Amino acid sequence: MTIVRRRWLMPMMAVLLSVLTAPVALAHCQVPCGIFDDGARVKALMEDATTIEKAITEMNALASKRDVQSQNQFNRWVMNKESHASHIITVMAEYFLAQRVKPGEDYDKKLREHHAVILAAMKAKQSSDMAAVKALNDAIGKLTAYYHMHE
Template sequence: MTARLRTFLPVLGLLMVALASPSALAHCQVPCGIYDDGARVKAMMEDATTIEKAITEMNALAGKKDVQSQNQFTRWVMNKESHASHIITVMAEYFLAQRVKPGEDYEKKLKEHHAVILAAMKAKQSSDMNAVKALNEAIAKLTQYYHIHQ
């Protein structure tokens, strides 16, 4: 890692924290009975695809030193982290808080839903395509519980 990149990373971290939105796009926690689980799973799949694209673009820009490339690199990092955070929020505030309920296969469901959170966290922390693969696989396991409308 170059000295220039080492000095740039803390600034990048501060930018991401400053621009991170605390708002959640998960459904409300009022017992309205209006749910579309499949749409949320599909949205998480789209988030994972965006994370994959971001990592691909980050790798393509990694060696470039011009300001425009550094700007784009920063934007891809922020985008990757935003989409990973969205997955974590939806899993925690929508699925785990509202949809996964004690009953049949409860422990199995908890583990599979938590695996998505862990995979999203690892994808957020790294630029490794294996993390994206694990995230995609974890999300795909949820399709056994939630029908995705085409």
């Protein structure tokens, strides 16, 4: 009986661990529920871009410091920057491109502008250059022409 329990213990622990550590999808589901707030999503993308900018600023301030605490904080800013860039990419692909950009008037232009946000987020993720953040902000800013922004 003990041997049988042990055979199942490790696989069950692995399943439990994978469920508990699985990434959470933050983009809206792909069910046509009609509950969309595109402007709020664009605003959230802008907040992600602001966080990326703050992370790069802090990384530059910590870059010359050699103490362990500064190195630890530097790494946390890098991870935070990459997390927010990944979030932008996911929202753009799974929400906007998959659900909101539809064939019709100016379809090619809309595709290019939405894809430009993905590319800019990727470059901001790979870089510590403020020019990448400016390009990301500019690309996100172009989306405001398509989505009603709430105050």
